Amino acid sequence: MKITVRRSGGIAAMTRVWSVNAVSADDKERWMPLVEACPWEEAKALSRTANQPDRFMYSIRAGQRRATLPDREVTGPWEELVESAKAEGSESRGQR
Amino acid sequence: MLRRLATRPEPRLRAIARAAKESLLHIKGLQAARALPVPAPPPSARQAKPGPPQRTIFDAASTETLPGTLVRKEGMPPVGDAAADEAYDGLGDTHTLYADVFERNSIDGAGLKLDATVHFGKLYDNAFWDGHQMVFGDGDGEIFQRFTRSLSVIGHELAHGVTQYTAGLAYRNQAGALNESMSDVFGVLVEQYARKQSASEANWLIGEGLFTDAVQGAALRSLKAPGTAYDDDVLGKDPQPDSMDSYVRTTADNGGVHINSGIPNRAFYLVASELGGNAWEAPGHIWYGTLTSGSLPAACTFGKFARTTIATAEELFGSGSPEHDAVLKAWETVKVKV
Numbered sequence: 001m002k003i004t005v006r007r008s009g010g011i012a013a014m015t016r017v018w019s020v021n022a023v024s025a026d027d028k029e030r031w032m033p034l035v036e037a038c039p040w041e042e043a044k045a046l047s048r049t050a051n052q053p054d055r056f057m058y059s060i061r062a063g064q065r066r067a068t069l070p071d072r073e074v075t076g077p078w079e080e081l082v083e084s085a086k087a088e089g090s091e092s093r094g095q096r
Numbered sequence: 097m098l099r100r101l102a103t104r105p106e107p108r109l110r111a112i113a114r115a116a117k118e119s120l121l122h123i124k125g126l127q128a129a130r131a132l133p134v135p136a137p138p139p140s141a142r143q144a145k146p147g148p149p150q151r152t153i154f155d156a157a158s159t160e161t162l163p164g165t166l167v168r169k170e171g172m173p174p175v176g177d178a179a180a181d182e183a184y185d186g187l188g189d190t191h192t193l194y195a196d197v198f199e200r201n202s203i204d205g206a207g208l209k210l211d212a213t214v215h216f217g218k219l220y221d222n223a224f225w226d227g228h229q230m231v232f233g234d235g236d237g238e239i240f241q242r243f244t245r246s247l248s249v250i251g252h253e254l255a256h257g258v259t260q261y262t263a264g265l266a267y268r269n270q271a272g273a274l275n276e277s278m279s280d281v282f283g284v285l286v287e288q289y290a291r292k293q294s295a296s297e298a299n300w301l302i303g304e305g306l307f308t309d310a311v312q313g314a315a316l317r318s319l320k321a322p323g324t325a326y327d328d329d330v331l332g333k334d335p336q337p338d339s340m341d342s343y344v345r346t347t348a349d350n351g352g353v354h355i356n357s358g359i360p361n362r363a364f365y366l367v368a369s370e371l372g373g374n375a376w377e378a379p380g381h382i383w384y385g386t387l388t389s390g391s392l393p394a395a396c397t398f399g400k401f402a403r404t405t406i407a408t409a410e411e412l413f414g415s416g417s418p419e420h421d422a423v424l425k426a427w428e429t430v431k432v433k434v
Contacts, residue, residue: 006348008348008349009348009349009350009353009354010221010222010224010354011222011223011224011243011249011252011253011303011316011354012221012222012240012303012306012316012354013316013335013349013353013354013355014331014332015348015349051267051350052224052225052226052227052267053224053225053253053256053267053275053276053279054222054223054224054225054252054253054256055222055224056222057348057349057350059348
């Protein structure tokens with residue numbers, strides 16, 4: 001399963017992308033609970049909510065699941081997933 | 097009558113013309129205030145002359161909890177923390193521009209207290225306006241230094257507040273890019289007014305000094321030459337277009353609000369460059385008059401905004417005036433259809 005966290009926006013508007021490829025059994029055991037803990041269905045309602053000026057936008061993918069969240073909604077299990085991907089994933093600069 | 101007086105070119109009538117322009121702007125400000133998208137302050141407060149700023153700086157101590165611990169209030173001496181003292185001074189410079197040049201009493205026009213939080217989050221690479229206050233991160237130290245280092249960034253954030261209390265431009269697509277452009281325009285005006293720099297002396301940059309030495313770049317954005325602020329092996333190249341020919345369609349960044357803002361940003365620079373002198377004078381009054389005209393819809397397009405700047409220039413300076421012509425020419429150069 002591939003997990004991708006794409007952060008766009010911010011006053012600098014520089015997109016950063018962190019990716020994790022959870023292939024081995026150990027990786028899946030580590031990442032699946034983090035992914036499963038996130039309220040993906042609830043996030044659909046948040047994707048079009050107005051963002052505050054200059055705040056980051058996060059587009060998160062895990063396998064077939066997708067969510068787009070304003071910075072201030074990245075809390076609880078989302079925060080844990082995003083921070084883990086930032087800390088352990090490989091980073092690339094995103095295309096705008 | 098005020099409009100006629102405002103356009104009088106005779107030197108002996110200069111003071112009267114200036115007073116007429118100021119009265120027109122005041123009227124427009126009041127009209128805009130009636131169309132506020134947020135609860136309006138009482139009329140008595142709205143009409144008040146600009147008072148001194150009421151600043152309060154808080155420290156989030158690397159958490160994301162707002163506002164944090166109070167570290168400096170209005171009138172207190174510097175506390176020795178660079179971020180807190182830069183934020184305090186930057187709030188003061190921003191308040192001064194609006195009070196001196198536009199006779200605006202703080203962000204809401206009614207003396208809103210100016211709050212800012214510094215040291216927000218861990219290695220937080222951003223600064224933002226949360227609808228009530230300003231928030232500054234310390235940067236990651238690898239790409240960005242602390243965000244209070246740039247006065248244009250402080251002016252940028254507070255201008256989001258002014259837009260919120262006036263035109264209420266939606267933060268998405270072209271309206272969002274206009275919202276961003278308003279912040280860049282008034283952000284550079286805060287810096288230029290504080291430094292007393294004319295249009296030709298100013299750097300026209302947003303966020304000069306934010307990058308670490310490791311980054312190949314001068315700043316986050318350039319109003320003078322969008323797309324040239326940085327070109328770095330790791331960060332890539334500044335993605336801003338400088339005309340509608342290279343308008344960027346994207347879903348990222350709320351529809352490219354920080355990207356396509358390059359187009360109206362350059363239009364403002366072109367007006368200031370064409371007219372010469374200080375950008376906060378005629379160009380600033382045309383843009384401020386447009387923002388507070390009450391005629392910009394929340395979902396404003398570049399075309400609607402451009403037409404409103406043209407109408408404002410005509411109203412303040414007269415049809416066929418150098419100011420009116422400069423605005424027409426600027427939009428033509430950036431290829432926004434009016």
